[in-house]
Amino acid sequence: MAAGYALALSIAVTAPLFAPGYLLLRDAVSTPRSYLSDAALGLSEAAPRALPQDFFIAVTSSVVDGGVIVKVLLLAGLWLAGWGAARLAALVLSSGPAGQCVAVTVAVWNPYVAERLLQGHWSLLVGYGCLPWVAVAVLRLRDSVSSAPLWALLFWMALAGLTPTGLLLAATVALACVFAPGTGRPRWLCATLTIGIAVLVALPWLLAAAVAGSLSSSQASGAVAFAARAEPGLGTLLSLAGLGGIWNGEAVPDSRTTLYAVVATAVLLVIVALGLPVVLRRRAAVPLVVLAVVAVVVPAALATGPGLALLEAMIRALPGLGVVRDAQKWVALAMPAYALAAAGAVLTLRRWLPAAAAAALCCVALIATMPDLAWGVGGKVTAVRYPPGWTTIAEMINADPRPVAVLPVDSMRQFAWAGEAPVLDPLPRWVRADVLSTGDLNIGGQTVPGEGQRARQVQDMLLRGASREELAQAGVGWVVVESGSPPAFLDLPVAYTDEHLTLYRVGGDHHGASARELMVAAHTVWLAALVVGLVGMSVARLRARYTTPLT
Structure with a gap:
């Protein structure tokens, strides 16, 4: 049931x-x-x-x-x-x-x-x-x-x-x-x-x-932008306790943008409070209850001034901790x-x-x-359905997978055919080639820099109208403009164009250091763990179901 x-x-x-x-x-x-x-x-x-x-x-x-x-x-x-x-x-x-x-x-x-x-x-x-x-x-x-x-x-x-x-x-x-x-x-x-x-x-x-x-320690600059957010009528702590409070105020359901969020949070917390005495009497549940308290209190603390300063310092010292800057996701x-x-x-x-x-x-x-x-x-x-031109340029690039530079320079795109919300550029996941991306994000007028230094250099070249020869020497094979009419400063041979996209052929190539075999092996280990775990779990359950104890 x-x-x-x-x-x-x-x-x-x-x-x-x-x-x-x-x-x-x-x-x-x-x-x-x-x-x-x-x-x-x-x-x-x-x-x-x-x-x-x-x-x-x-x-x-x-x-x-x-x-x-x-x-x-x-x-x-x-x-x-x-x-x-x-x-x-x-x-x-x-x-x-x-x-x-x-x-x-x-x-x-x-x-x-x-x-x-x-x-x-x-x-x-x-x-x-x-x-x-x-x-x-x-x-x-x-x-x-x-x-x-x-x-x-x-x-x-x-x-x-x-x-x-x-x-x-x-x-x-x-x-x-x-x-x-x-x-x-x-x-x-x-x-x-x-x-x-x-x-x-x-x-x-x-x-x-x-x-x-x-x-990169540059992720530390995004700590403020990604901090948990207080919802209407609720402080940050209560927003998180109600399992809300994501940093992006545009990525919330309409019912959480008004004082009705107070009602919804109150209903959830009352139901949780009603059952809490029963749960606390089960010793096996106590660690999960403690974890829930930590999962609410710590992100709320990290959204304060001292918490943000501490988080930025931690990420600058240990860039791998950038994964914690979106603190609200840990409320899960x-x-x-x-x-x-x-x-x-x-x-x-x-x-x-x-x-x-x-x-x-x-x-x-x-x-x-x-x-x-x-x-x-x-x-x-x-x-959402892609316009036909996306399939066309993907096929053309896949037939000759050289590095791709993309305009506009932002990582997020606004496509009229995809709805009102912005979206990450789909091209890197649709082609064999390396698509250069800075990873820069614009949040509330603040730019949170990404890690793509080479992409940033190439995009600066594009914006100043670099020639085909200069771009080719920089290792650019293709240039894609993903927003209507191409800019006038690009004087490059056009390979494809329509109302949504323009593809330019540059012809350069770039061969960086690679460890593909090592990374394929690492991913194969993960996939093997997934498959072995599923098979082992299934076999163990079948044995438990069909094994009759001796009497």
């Missing part, structure tokens, strides 16, 4: 994506086909933020359309979040179907999901969906010597590891659950297994950062405890109401206070 209900809620959220087309919204970029380019392997100047995600899409899109893969993974992430929350509630609270349904609702129908959808963080939501399953696996490891939880932990952490943030979230939940009581594997062994799996799964982006040297760590408390609310309310009535009241209240999460967050998350 809980799995079916979770699927129904997930479909209600993602339904517009079932239409033909591609997810193209802010950071979400899907294309018909991706390739194992240097960027997809983490060998570009940019920090490895989308590994091994880009590798996985490149491999699988050779068989299935890349847009379909992204849609399926997004739907699966939300479904797994709800279903996993129900499984966690059943394990820790012995909650019946009524409590499990409320846990499902809290996990799927909340501001965090809405805001990350609107920001285009589909792969982060896959990692988010793995969190309750990771908690279940570790709690079973602590209480059992069976091999099934170990295989489950390997699989769920590998799946969460589709992005670095997803893996770090999963590893944090796992390490928190190590402190739960149990008579199975000891804490030190569970912690060692968790850390060992995390390092194994992280090999793609750990090696990419080391080989490409792409981590509160979800497993919130789901447990939501299930516990039914146990509290059944003193006065039948369990089914209590569950229905909680679920209706949660959904009614954020009705615009339905239908792609009020129709903002939809499938």
Whole structure:
């Protein structure tokens, strides 16, 4: 029942994506086909933020359309979040179907999901969906010597590891659950297994950062821009406690832009508070509750003046910590405890109401206070069709994959055919060639610099009207203008043009240092962990189901 209900809620959220087309919204970029380019392997100047995600899409899109893969993974992430929350509630609270349904609702129908959808963080939501399953696996490891939880932990952490943030979230939940009581594997062994799996799964982006040297202290300048944001009528702390507060005020559902956000937050926190006494009586749940408190309080503290100064200093000293500058995304760590408390609310309310009535009241209240999460967050998350010219220029570049320079210079694009929201340039994920990108972001009038120094030099050349010979010597093979009429200062041979795009042939080439074999091997290790974990988990469950104990 809980799995079916979770699927129904997930479909209600993602339904517009079932239409033909591609997810193209802010950071979400899907294309018909991706390739194992240097960027997809983490060998570009940019920090490895989308590994091994880009590798996985490149491999699988050779068989299935890349847009379909992204849609399926997004739907699966939300479904797994709800279903996993129900499984966690059943394990820790012995909650019946009524409590499990409320846990499902809290996990799927909340501001965090809405805001990350609107920001285009589909792969982060896959990692988010793995969190309750990771908690279940570790709690079973602590209480059992069976091999099934170990295989489950390997699989769920590998799946969460589709992005670095997803893996770090999963590893944090796992390490928190190590402190739960149990008579199975000891804490030190569970912690060692968790850390060992995390390092194994992280090999793609750990090696990419080391080989490409792409981590930069320039990420520290974005700490203020990416700080958690207070919603109307709520301070930063309460916004985060309500699972909201994303840095981008444009990536929020309409219901969170008014004082109605106070009502929605109050409903969620009241339901959590009702179930909290029940949850705290279960010792296995206490580490998750502590983690939830930390996940709310620390991002709120990092949004203060001293917190931001500390964060900037940390990132300048250790550039790898740039992953923490978007502090609100770590509020996902509160979800497993919130789901447990939501299930516990039914146990509290059944003193006065039948369990089914209590569950229905909680679920209706949660959904009614954020009705615009339905239908792609009020129709903002939809499938988009590319104009035909994009396919044409991708084919032309793929036939001769030389480095590509792109105008306009901003990383984000505003395409009339893709809706009102800006979107990352789709070209780097659609061609075999290296697409030069600075990674610069303009947030609220402030430019947050990226890591693309070579791209910045080439773009400066383009803007001053460099000749074909100069660009070729700089290693530029193609120039693409992605915004209507090409600028007059470009005097280059035109290979293709239409109302949306212009492609210039330059003919230069660039061969940088490469470690492709090493990076392919690292990604293969991650993929093997995913497959082995899935097979091992499936076999262990089949054995448990069909093995009859001797009498």
